[in-house]
Amino acid sequence: MALRKLIHAPRWSFIFVALVALFPIWANSYDRFLIVFATNILIYIMLGLGLQAIFGSAGMVELCHAAFFGIGAYSSALIGIKWRLPFPLTAVAGILTAGLSGLIMVPIIRLREVYYAMSTFAFGAIVVVLMKELPFTGGVNGLGGIPKASIAGIRLEDPLVFFYIVLILVIAVYGLFSKLSTNLFGMSLNAVRQNEPAAESVGIYPNRLRSLVTILGAGSAGLAGSLVAHIQGFINPDMFTVDKSLFILGIVVVGGLRYIRGPWPGALVMMFISEYTRELKEYIQLVYGLILALSMIFFPKGLWGLVTLLWKQKAIRHYLENSETWKPYSKSKT
Amino acid sequence: MGEMSRKLSAMGMVLIMFFMFDAFALAKKSHGQGAKSVPANELKIGWMGGITGILAELGLNVREATDWAVEEANQAGGINGRQIRIVYADTKIDPQLARQSAERLIMSDRVPAIIGDYYTPNTDAILEIVEKAKVPLITPGSGGIMLTQKGYKYIFRGCYSSEFDALVAGRYAVENMKARRIVIMGASDSFGRSVGDAFEKYVKGSGKAEIVGYDTYDFATTKDFTNLLLKYKANPPDIIYLSGAQADGGLITKQAVEAGIKTQFLGNLAQTKSAYYKIGGKATVGTIATTSFIGMAENYRDFAEPSTVKFTEAFVKRYQKAPTLDHAQGYDTTNMLLEAFRIAKSTDGEKVREALLGLSDYKSARGTIKMLPNGDILVKMFLIQLMDDGKWKVLAAIMPKV
Numbered sequence: 001m002a003l004r005k006l007i008h009a010p011r012w013s014f015i016f017v018a019l020v021a022l023f024p025i026w027a028n029s030y031d032r033f034l035i036v037f038a039t040n041i042l043i044y045i046m047l048g049l050g051l052q053a054i055f056g057s058a059g060m061v062e063l064c065h066a067a068f069f070g071i072g073a074y075s076s077a078l079i080g081i082k083w084r085l086p087f088p089l090t091a092v093a094g095i096l097t098a099g100l101s102g103l104i105m106v107p108i109i110r111l112r113e114v115y116y117a118m119s120t121f122a123f124g125a126i127v128v129v130l131m132k133e134l135p136f137t138g139g140v141n142g143l144g145g146i147p148k149a150s151i152a153g154i155r156l157e158d159p160l161v162f163f164y165i166v167l168i169l170v171i172a173v174y175g176l177f178s179k180l181s182t183n184l185f186g187m188s189l190n191a192v193r194q195n196e197p198a199a200e201s202v203g204i205y206p207n208r209l210r211s212l213v214t215i216l217g218a219g220s221a222g223l224a225g226s227l228v229a230h231i232q233g234f235i236n237p238d239m240f241t242v243d244k245s246l247f248i249l250g251i252v253v254v255g256g257l258r259y260i261r262g263p264w265p266g267a268l269v270m271m272f273i274s275e276y277t278r279e280l281k282e283y284i285q286l287v288y289g290l291i292l293a294l295s296m297i298f299f300p301k302g303l304w305g306l307v308t309l310l311w312k313q314k315a316i317r318h319y320l321e322n323s324e325t326w327k328p329y330s331k332s333k334t
Numbered sequence: 335m336g337e338m339s340r341k342l343s344a345m346g347m348v349l350i351m352f353f354m355f356d357a358f359a360l361a362k363k364s365h366g367q368g369a370k371s372v373p374a375n376e377l378k379i380g381w382m383g384g385i386t387g388i389l390a391e392l393g394l395n396v397r398e399a400t401d402w403a404v405e406e407a408n409q410a411g412g413i414n415g416r417q418i419r420i421v422y423a424d425t426k427i428d429p430q431l432a433r434q435s436a437e438r439l440i441m442s443d444r445v446p447a448i449i450g451d452y453y454t455p456n457t458d459a460i461l462e463i464v465e466k467a468k469v470p471l472i473t474p475g476s477g478g479i480m481l482t483q484k485g486y487k488y489i490f491r492g493c494y495s496s497e498f499d500a501l502v503a504g505r506y507a508v509e510n511m512k513a514r515r516i517v518i519m520g521a522s523d524s525f526g527r528s529v530g531d532a533f534e535k536y537v538k539g540s541g542k543a544e545i546v547g548y549d550t551y552d553f554a555t556t557k558d559f560t561n562l563l564l565k566y567k568a569n570p571p572d573i574i575y576l577s578g579a580q581a582d583g584g585l586i587t588k589q590a591v592e593a594g595i596k597t598q599f600l601g602n603l604a605q606t607k608s609a610y611y612k613i614g615g616k617a618t619v620g621t622i623a624t625t626s627f628i629g630m631a632e633n634y635r636d637f638a639e640p641s642t643v644k645f646t647e648a649f650v651k652r653y654q655k656a657p658t659l660d661h662a663q664g665y666d667t668t669n670m671l672l673e674a675f676r677i678a679k680s681t682d683g684e685k686v687r688e689a690l691l692g693l694s695d696y697k698s699a700r701g702t703i704k705m706l707p708n709g710d711i712l713v714k715m716f717l718i719q720l721m722d723d724g725k726w727k728v729l730a731a732i733m734p735k736v
Contacts, residue, residue: 031441031442032441032442033437033438033441033442034442036434036437036438036441037434037438040434125552125555128552129522129552132522139527140455140522140523140524140527140528141458141480141524141527141528142429142455142458142459142524144462144484228430232433232459232462233462234458234459234461234462236429236455236458236459236524238427238428238429238455238523239428239429239430239459241554242555243428244428244430274431275434275438
């Protein structure tokens with residue numbers, strides 16, 4: 001199938017998507033909050049995908065993803081309020097502005113490792129200050145009265161409708177990053193991460209690649225921001241602080257830093273922990289720390305790393321057992 | 335790719351399409367229905383607030399008092415024959431998490447009313463949700479002035495608006511302390527900024543004093559205020575008004591005394607919390623702050639109403655410690671909501687709202703409370719001063735003008 005070839009999706013991924021798409025049908029009659037919650041998870045997956053491309057694939061320790069998220073949300077909201085443009089256009093504006101802000105970061109892309117991390121941390125803090133201080137952002141009180149999202153006359157306010165729109169967009173963003181990770185661009189990026197001088201020696205421009213991946217990651221965060229702004233109708237600077245960046249970082253790390261599919265299980269687990277352990281009250285922090293520590297000890301490559309490990313073992317066993325030419329285990333009845 | 339898998343994927347896609355259209359149709363029909371039901375003899379009430387994170391102490395105090403009020407009400411037979419159960423949600427200091435929690439409380443737990451949030455930006459973020467669902471929200475600690483000025487009908491305060499904080503402090507500074515040069519230092523979040531702005535407006539409006547400086551900082555991350563403070567070393571102001579939270583206030587006071595700046599500190603309600611004295615130490619002694627609850631002060635009996643004395647004595651007997659403003663506000667907020675349920679004899683949002691608006695002579699742990707039409711409350715304010723051992727002394731009582 002053309003679509004499958006285009007995004008390199010294995011067979012089971014379609015079954016997975018089908019299950020995700022079926023989920024709200026069940027949730028709708030059981031507990032409608034689950035749909036809202038699932039939508040939030042999808043938005044965090046979108047954020048995680050962008051950060052995974054920057055942090056995981058390009059190896060740049062970026063600590064300002066919430067800033068891109070916020071820039072997308074604010075620019076899309078302001079354009080929506082000022083010019084009353086329809087939602088898809090404001091979303092495009094959000095993506096472009098966030099991508100442009102990624103372009104602003106190009107000068108600091110030359111920095112390496114901890115210096116880059118520090119600069120992005122500062123960038124994240126500066127963006128929050130700007131949101132609070134600029135005359136047109138509504139300041140610390142936040143920005144209200146953002147027009148509600150609607151596409152071709154269908155209002156997205158209903159959680160169910162919004163869920164499917166976000167699902168389609170997340171799959172599109174995933175498809176983009178998945179495509180990029182397997183073509184020449186992704187391979188070059190891998191080469192730069194693993195050995196920069198060697199990559200340069202075969203004609204790869206590291207900074208050009210890094211800039212591009214930053215812009216794409218920032219743009220996808222901008223889309224997430226635009227979605228959040230137009231469905232909530234209210235945003236304030238406290239939603240986009242450095243804490244939020246660290247939470248997104250947690251999603252990527254728990255899911256598996258080097259795996260493009262990592263943000264899916266990562267966001268699922270992190271969101272479930274934060275929402276469904278509230279009965280534990282203040283002891284939740286203990287559980288949180290324990291889970292992170294255990295995941296570091298038992299599956300340092302993240303949840304998706306664990307899955308691929310199990311998958312590989314099964315595949316190897318399958319290969320060995322069915323191989324005609326070489327049988328390590330004697331199956332004869334001796 | 336095998337023929338089989340191709341068929342499977344095609345079927346999958348068709349299924350997805352089918353269910354999506356089905357879902358669109360369902361969405362129109364079943365808005366607001368659900369299979370979950372609440373037992374008839376139980377009254378669930380939502381509670382939101384950060385009980386972890388940097389403001390955890392405040393949240394835990396409010397929760398303790400809420401639990402106490404609910405326990406008392408349940409022992410007395412519940413509300414209209416129904417036992418009360420509180421559903422908790424930890425919102426940290428994250429407005430997005432607060433929105434998700436509010437949606438969960440309303441859609442999943444189907445609560446008829448919510449107590450919370452005490453952090454102003456969190457409360458701000460959920461106003462629209464409770465308004466749409468017609469679920470009354472009563473906050474035990476969000477003082478941010480703008481909350482009740484946006485025209486929403488389902489927001490109520492169990493605490494007083496920070497406007498009163500700033501106006502009473504401003505009046506005391508200008509009239510009683512005769513201050514002429516004043517500096518404002520406060521957090522740049524919506525709470526700190528609204529208090530600081532209201533104070534600045536009052537002082538400028540009075541024409542009797544001058545605002546020499548207005549410095550803001552990010553209260554979660556700023557730990558070193560020396561640079562801000564050194565500006566005023568050569569010519570210290572009469573008063574530094576703290577419009578931030580407890581921890582940052584403590585650090586400012588401490589660092590100001592260490593830098594050798596001699597001035598009088600005037601604070602808002604946040605500085606009456608124990609963290610201020612714990613962090614600031616001896617430097618904070620002499621600080622004057624505004625509050626509406628004086629149970630922790632040594633001479634409170636001279637100023638307090640009988641209901642305050644009763645609450646304080648019962649609290650000390652039960653918990654073996656001094657009550658705080660958070661406790662009093664948590665207790666009052668819960669009881670005001672329960673009283674509204676009692677008067678409304680129903681859990682209907684509209685009726686509970688009207689009952690809350692009708693509270694005009696409510697005897698609370700802080701004194702007599704009058705509910706104003708926009709959801710704010712009017713309660714007597716006090717100026718208290720920090721003594722040597724971390725205890726407080728009441729200086730004056732002021733009734734704020736509306």
